Amino acid sequence: MTRPDLLARLQALVRGFAAAGLVAGSRVSPREMGRAALGSAVGILVASLTAHALAPGLPALGLVAPMGATAVLVFAVPASPLAQPWPAVAGNTVSALVGALCARFAGDLGLAAPLAVGLAIACMFALRCLHPPGGATALLAALSGVDPGFALSPVLLDTLVIVLAGVAYNRLTGRAYPHALPLHPAQPAGAAPTRFSTADLDAALAHYDQVLDISRQDLEQLLQFAEAAAYERKFGELRCRDIMSTPPLTVPFGCTLAEAWELMRERRIKALPVTDRAQRIAGIVTVADFMKHADFQSIDGLGARLRGLIRASGLTHDDKPHVVGQIMTRQVRIASADRYISELLPLFSDAGHHHIPVLDAERRVVGVITQSDLIRALHRTVKAA
Template sequence: MPALTGWRQRAAAYLPDIPHTRPHEWLRASIGASLAFLLSAITCGLLFGSSVALHFAGPWAASAFLLFAVSSGALAQPWSVIGSYLCASLVALLLGFWLPAGVVSAALALGLSLLLMYPLRCLHPPGGALAFCMVFAAPLPGEPAWMAPLPAICGGLVLVLLAVLFNNLTRMPYPRQRTIQKDDHHTRDPAPGERVGIQAEDLDQALDELGAFVDITRDDLERLVRSTERHALRRSMGDTRARQMMSRDLVCAAPETPVRDALRLLVKHHLKALPILDEERRLVGIVSLVDLLAPRRKGGRFKRLLGSLGLRRDRVLGQVMSSPVLHVEADAHAVELIPLLSDRGLHCLPVLEGGELVGVITQTDLIAALHRDLLAHLG
């Protein structure tokens, strides 16, 4: 029986994994790859001749495949494409000075190009095919040898440009942007949600232990792990929604409410923020105690000091409120509220249903809900 199980495991390694893409993404990628390859070949054909364009058609087609089918992968980023093309061209040109064009020189060009791409962080498989093609790409009569790579590199640039345009127009962000965490507290501490659980150092160590190239950017890997954590937490918390946690008896104000009256409301009801509604009861803004005591406006240090001392209480809330307001829907899951009320540093979140303000969730409400969930698991 153990032998049979081991055989099944080995056999399963040859079977494809379940795809996590949708048919509309397949269609999007196929249309983009076809158009990009066609336009790249036409452009280079007009500039350098159709025979030259056909000579490099193979690497271009493979690059187009990666740029549109797996545009989020590390192998498909702009530097990977252009850098690999440059490496392949440089290696092929240098070998051409000492070795005649043939299978041996092509194999050397392939291996040396790969060796150069690793430290330069531009690994791109079609670059290996380009190295092979470049060995047999003789310059035109009367042209210097360094002119031979121009058509290939030109085609690569066209492919990257079209990938940037097409992918972003079809709502596929390209190239992948590095994630920069917003520092709302202006301290060196990581965001509250990143102080426990998996951290950036853990990902780096795991990648080092793997010891092999992984075709996924580190930022995408971190997003994937944290998204998995959120889904697991959401499953464990059941169906706790915003409507179950929110406060319903609300204290609100209008844009015409004087700052001095808003201060009295905050102190009387022990609130940290005050929703602002217009005449039609629509949420148009929100003010906190900080907004009221130190209105955000341009001016010198003396003017800001006067505001912090509360000497501008003659102003109205419409002049100091924050707008638009970050809010959640009544059906939002509790897990969606955690990063908003912790990492973003918000003290409360307005809750809307059908565009109407129906409640407010504070950090205290969220803590109470998490406490109830913890007691349920311990019980």
């Protein structure tokens, strides 16, 4: 069998295991894989050189095998609670000491080996320094029958150097290490309120009752980001035609001011799109337009001036406006029926718009989106998230 054939079979085997749920899928980029691999090699190299310089009498370059596993955690998963400086340094050192003591007092290797691993795990739990390579360190110390000083050199020395190298390398490559744990993780910016509380998450973790290779704070923040992403995805799919009010309430260019004002008062709305004879948008008339022409700058007598504006004068020629086309706003913010709702959010939140006419391909008014329509859509999205 040629090497390419063997590689192809191995890849097919891995894909089969992955399809059966026996292999976790990769969630990192090739760049991150390279970063972690290079960092682990650098950490082991620095630990070896340091141990050789400080304790030249140590065999095997001053390294012990469990340091390879520690390097994997520190450089490949620096956010893991099991990879932080205290678990790494204390976990390896305590485990090495436990293994050495078991070898000295248990007598039989068949008893010393399992006793060392079990006691090391118990001690790491008690000291809150659970570190998986600690189990290997305890086993190595028990099987080798080393002196308790083995815990200090090379174990403590090697682990300290790897951790310090991890701090420098991770920060130089854009990874936070040690990984700070916020007491109150912030929600993603702009996210809707999550549907679970801190107490809910604590109850779920208590029910699960297993060690997770992720901090409780990171898990909560991850869930918040996932919920926010689902919310954004669902809201991002909505288009204007999905939430607009139809049929649109419009008035023609020649509608009298009295008719338009009465219509707004009856329907309790603050704006009316103004259309031409082909139902194409010509402008929009709002309460603000009426107030502007009634000189709202002066409060005294505003009601009388507004009634005078709306009431027909009965004259054939005067300077007073009579129809909405004379007071409407001609520059209108519009949206197409196929436009995504998410694109209109700045218009409502920042620009202060309250009503946006929705047009079809022929620029005919087919609907209107109001702040109420938008709030209803947000409410439905949050409920469905």
